[in-house]
Amino acid sequence: MIDKFKAVHAIEQEGKLNISISDLSIDDLFPGDVLIQVFYSTVNYKDGLALKGNKGRIMQKFPMIPGIDFSGIVIESNHKDFVAGDEVIATGWGLGETHTGGFSQLARVKGDWLIKRPDNISLKSSMILGTAGFTSMLSILELEDNYIKSKNGPVLVTGGSGGVGSTSILLLSNLGYEVVALTRSAKNLEYLLSLGASNVIYSDDLDSHNKLLKKGEWAAVIDTVGGDVLGNLIPSIKxxxxxxxxxxxxGVNFNTNVLPFILRGVRLIGIDSNFCPLERRNISWNRLNKYIKKLNLDLITTEVVLSDVFRVAQEILLGNIRGRIVVDVNNF
Ligand SMILES: NC(=O)c1ccc[n+]([C@@H]2O[C@H](COP(=O)([O-])OP(=O)(O)OC[C@H]3O[C@@H](n4cnc5c(N)ncnc54)[C@H](OP(=O)(O)O)[C@@H]3O)[C@@H](O)[C@H]2O)c1
Structure with a gap:
């Protein structure tokens, strides 16, 4: 049994957060019925916000181990569905926010939060996909449930070079959709085309006129950026x-009007990967399992060690990270 381990640890000291890699013991983990040796985690946008040290914005209890997702192998289980040796994936459920998370060599969580690693998805590729790939698949399930088919026209993916953006482009293009990527910078052009985008457009070129309705261009949008970009796109949906x-x-706020909704039947669908029900999680991971062999994950993957998460967290908030960052938590 491992009783000492390394983790990123956030401690409150005199009203400020001190976040560093520390040597911890099992008692530092929040309660749960499954103990897991973590192999991989990832750096998501939310992890960037957490490591910035804003108390209460992402991390809400202290001391806390950040990291909103992980994959690993069960060491001990008191849960009926898991035994030692099972390979598992965890995303969301407040990990790294209200429950000790994935930037750690050990995790202890509720078995009800875990997904057994599907056959085709390795522990590493599960975290290359991670919360981002899972969120992309949840979004695609919503498009499908709303009868969006490839023949309906192009699907726009905003924040194209980011984690959710990159995995959405890979998945949609493999599913036969015509995908257009929206990005802020021409430096992402070749990358986005390599993922399967048929065209790339730039945020600066979006029609920023405040029209109630514009020419219907997009059958659907997977939007990762919100704010004015989202407000601009709603009148352009077919x-x-x-x-x-x-x-x-x-940004969080956007302006809109009712006409796209009542004259075009446009649907605005919120995606929450954090507290998504287990049944939907299983459907999503099974779909990812079905397609993963067709996805060239090398195109989107950068691997880092645990001590790199601080640097990567700053970069992700600056919008400088392309694709997915997978963290080998057993290297420092
Ligand atoms: N709802 C959920 O369950 C869920 C799950 C995962 C993530 N998210 C959210 O989805 C968003 C993306 O997450 P992520 O992990 O994919 O982050 P990410 O890797 O940082 O990707 C975000 C992308 O958005 C673009 N971007 C960044 N800053 C921007 C700005 N100020 N204005 C316009 N575009 C900007 C960049 O793409 P370009 O350089 O190509 O423009 C960036 O790569 C975050 O807000 C995150 O919190 C939500």
């Missing part, structure tokens, strides 16, 4: 199109 609203990299 009849019966929909937008999966995932993120807020560009």
């Amino acid at each position: 009849n019966n199109g929909c937008i999966a609203v995932c993120g807020n990299a560009a």
Whole structure:
């Protein structure tokens, strides 16, 4: 039994957060019925916000281990569905927010939060996908449930070079959709085309006129940036199109009007990967399992060690990270 381990640890000291890699013992983990040796985690946008040290914005209890997702092998289990040796994936459920999370060599969580690693998805590729790939698949499930088919027209993915953006482009293009990527910078052009985007457009070129309705261009949008970009796109959705609203990299507020909704039947659908029910999680991971062999994950993957998460967290908030960052938590 491992009783000492390393983790990123956030401690409150005189009203400020001190976050560093520390040597911890099992008692530092929050309660749960499954103990897991963690192999991989990832750096998501939310982890960037957490490591910035804003008390209460992401991490809400202290001392806390940040990291909103991980994969690993069960060491001990008092849960009926898991035994030692099972390979598992955890995303969300407040990990790294209200429950000790994935930037750690050990994790202890409720078995009800765990997904058994599907056959085709290795522990490493489960975290290359991680919360981002899972969120992309949840978004695609919503498009499918809303009858968005490839023949309906192009699907726009905003924040194209980011984690949710990159995995969405890979998945949608493999599913036969015509995918257009929206990005802020021409430096991402070749990358986005390599993922399967048929075209790339730039945020600066979006029609920023405050029209109630614009020419219907997009059958659907997977939106990871929110803010004015989202407000701009709603009048450009085709009849019966929909937008999966995932993120807020560009802001939380947007202006809109009722006409796209009542004249075109546009649907705005919120995606919450954090507390998504287990049944939907299983459907999503099974779909990812079905397609993963067709996805060239090398295109989107950068691997780092645990001590790199501080640097990567700063970069992700600056919008400088392309694709997915997978963290080998057993290297420092
Ligand atoms: N709803 C959910 O369950 C869920 C799950 C995962 C993530 N999210 C949210 O989804 C968003 C993306 O997450 P992520 O992990 O994919 O983050 P990410 O890797 O940082 O990707 C965000 C992308 O958005 C673009 N971007 C960044 N800052 C921007 C700005 N100020 N204005 C416009 N575009 C900007 C960048 O793409 P370009 O350089 O290509 O423009 C960036 O790569 C975040 O807001 C995150 O919190 C939500």
